């Protein structure tokens with residue numbers, strides 16, 4: 001209990017500092033923090049300003065098309081209107097590292113993480129699309145539009161080598177497809193039941209900063225999140241926990257996936273402005289949004 005309180009007051013201290021920094025930096029800070037996807041490394045269109053983006057090609061000025069299509073999307077996993085084949089890659093998962101301390105069950109790589117890995121595992125061209133821009137152009141197997149040219153990315157269109165190319169070995173990455181807090185939580189409507197099997201996590205009781213796991217039923221889908229920003233309901237700057245079926249160990253429940261920590265549309269919340277975080281990395285606030293350490 002004491003640990004939680006100490007941590008909460010630290011959290012509030014950081015928030016106060018950030019608010020002060022925002023006031024001092026004024027408009028420049030706001031523009032950086034709230035600019036949309038066009039100003040990020042996920043703008044792969046001809047208007048992209050990152051190292052890697054398309055430089056010319058019919059329809060290549062479209063930003064969303066690299067990830068979403070309004071029609072004919074891949075439905076082999078629950079990802080929103082996905083315009084790329086989801087990878088069939090065989091992954092090595094974090095549990096295969098065999099740390100003695102891991103509590104949660106790790107599932108095969110799935111959910112929204114597959115969407116991220118459809119570029120970040122480095123196996124598929126980043127302009128390999130199911131529905132290319134313009135009339136027709138639909139190929140459920142995926143195809144690269146003719147005549148598109150890139151800067152940064154090689155002729156193969158793959159994620160360049162380096163830390164952003166996550167690869168198929170996920171043993172050196174924060175676990176994904178893993179039960180939140182060692183399992184133990186379930187939800188019905190807005191009622192959260194059970195308790196964390198691993199007590200070192202934000203759970204059913206709010207910590208000093210008001211962080212707490214919440215649940216709701218939307219279109220009969222039971223959803224879970226860690227309330228961080230304090231406003232009502234699940235927001236993009238809360239920690240999103242994805243619903244997965246942990247058969248044999250607690251049934252349907254919350255899981256940590258790539259997009260639990262990252263929102264692919266917004267560069268960052270916070271003054272550090274890195275890596276599409278849902279919660280700032282300043283003072284390790286992102287880590288302390290789940291872990292009680």
Ligand code: HEC
Nearest residue numbers: 037042043063064066067068080112115116236259264265
């Ligand atoms: C680099 C890939 C990428 C690009 C480019 C992209 N998105 Fe997304 N989008 C995703 C992923 C991954 C998700 C699922 C994330 C989640 O679970 O919150 C998503 C989710 C969404 C959602 C549903 C969840 C939410 O945050 O509201 C909407 C709506 C959406 N995208 C709209 C857009 C639009 C509009 C554009 C273009 C302006 C765009 N996206 C560009 C990857 C992308």
Ligand code: HEC
Nearest residue numbers: 041051052066115116119126164258259262264274275276
């Ligand atoms: C269409 C391809 C594509 C998809 C899909 C995609 N990304 Fe990216 N992502 C990129 C590219 C390209 C970069 C820039 C790589 C570089 O410069 O080395 C990038 C960079 C990043 C970065 C680093 C940002 C920084 O400031 O350095 C993060 C974090 C990231 N992506 C996370 C995600 C997550 C999480 C998802 C899924 C929710 C996702 N990406 C889906 C293409 C993609």
Ligand code: HEC
Nearest residue numbers: 113116117120163164166174175176257258261275281286
């Ligand atoms: C538990 C939180 C968490 C999860 C889950 C997570 N990430 Fe990250 N990721 C981070 C943080 C924090 C950083 C910033 C690291 C840094 O500052 O170097 C980061 C950085 C990145 C980067 C940029 C690497 C760099 O150092 O420049 C990429 C790309 C990325 N993540 C992609 C992914 C993908 C793809 C997944 C799912 C397979 C994923 N992340 C899952 C927290 C997470």
Ligand code: HEC
Nearest residue numbers: 099101102103104178179180181182239256260286287290
């Ligand atoms: C979305 C919630 C969430 C966030 C955010 C998060 N983690 Fe985790 N983390 C988990 C879960 C769940 C596990 C699995 C714990 C278990 O089952 O024992 C885990 C596991 C770990 C492990 C491995 C534990 C082991 O026993 O092998 C480390 C280390 C870790 N996290 C560090 C971090 C750091 C550092 C950050 C911030 C960069 C971070 N985490 C952010 C949820 C999160």
